[in-house]
Amino acid sequence: MFSYFKDRKTIKNFELLMKDIDLYPTKKIKYESVRSLRKIYHEVQILVIKDMVVEGHFLESLKDIRVGIATSSNSTKLELSDNFKNFVDNVMKKDNNKYVFHDVTKDEEARKIIPELIPLPVFIPAKSVEQLRICRLYAGGKHSGTNIHQHSAALNYLVSGKKLWITFPFNEKNKIFIERNNMRYGQVKVPAINWLINNHGKLIKENAIKDLKFFLQKRGEVAYVPPGHFHAVVNLEDVTGITYSWHMEKRK
Numbered sequence: 001m002f003s004y005f006k007d008r009k010t011i012k013n014f015e016l017l018m019k020d021i022d023l024y025p026t027k028k029i030k031y032e033s034v035r036s037l038r039k040i041y042h043e044v045q046i047l048v049i050k051d052m053v054v055e056g057h058f059l060e061s062l063k064d065i066r067v068g069i070a071t072s073s074n075s076t077k078l079e080l081s082d083n084f085k086n087f088v089d090n091v092m093k094k095d096n097n098k099y100v101f102h103d104v105t106k107d108e109e110a111r112k113i114i115p116e117l118i119p120l121p122v123f124i125p126a127k128s129v130e131q132l133r134i135c136r137l138y139a140g141g142k143h144s145g146t147n148i149h150q151h152s153a154a155l156n157y158l159v160s161g162k163k164l165w166i167t168f169p170f171n172e173k174n175k176i177f178i179e180r181n182n183m184r185y186g187q188v189k190v191p192a193i194n195w196l197i198n199n200h201g202k203l204i205k206e207n208a209i210k211d212l213k214f215f216l217q218k219r220g221e222v223a224y225v226p227p228g229h230f231h232a233v234v235n236l237e238d239v240t241g242i243t244y245s246w247h248m249e250k251r252k
């Protein structure tokens with residue numbers, strides 16, 4: 001099983017690969033209103049909010065939340081549980097094969113605290129955590145990640161750490177690429193970092209994928225992923241944060 005402290009060869013290969021990756025210069029948009037959503041709707045963007053919660057306050061506020069622990073790159077299959085702060089302070093620093101991807105919509109306590117730390121933006125149709133399609137509290141060690149997948153529109157608030165994103169829109173060409181290469185979610189059996197090392201050449205091959213983008217997200221930044229976009233993530237540092245994902249129609 002992959003672990004940052006064990007698999008030196010993967011780390012070396014990844015470091016070499018990072019030198020070759022062409023990073024997309026994301027525009028930084030300060031967002032507050034419906035107008036901003038119109039601007040960002042069709043593409044991946046990095047958004048900046050002025051009053052992003054700081055890591056210390058975030059951890060302190062959520063320290064007693066009991067979270068499920070999953071395997072990195074297979075974040076929805078739960079294996080253990082722990083308290084959030086203990087996971088962040090102790091577990092993930094030693095084992096990046098473990099990952100927290102806690103479903104906040106089903107946790108009454110977290111559901112109260114999280115929107116106080118990171119308010120839902122005014123432009124999305126959901127007006128409360130209950131109206132979101134999903135809200136996740138996440139944490140993972142350096143070089144953990146998420147394999148390629150897609151879902152409804154989402155915002156990913158990175159409270160601490162740094163992420164490398166690999167994204168491309170949903171269209172016929174890109175869908176065929178995913179299918180031909182057996183990259184549908186659940187089909188990729190290796191950690192995201194290994195998937196990227198093994199497939200980078202294939203991904204960047206001319207005409208293979210339309211509008212492939214690699215970009216960095218830093219602490220305090222929010223990544224916007226449009227509906228249906230394929231995306232995978234490799235965490236470049238230990239990370240903590242929140243995701244909000246919603247359906248475009250207003251829920252009745």
Ligand SMILES: [Fe+2]
Nearest residue numbers: 149151154231
């Ligand atoms: Fe996602």
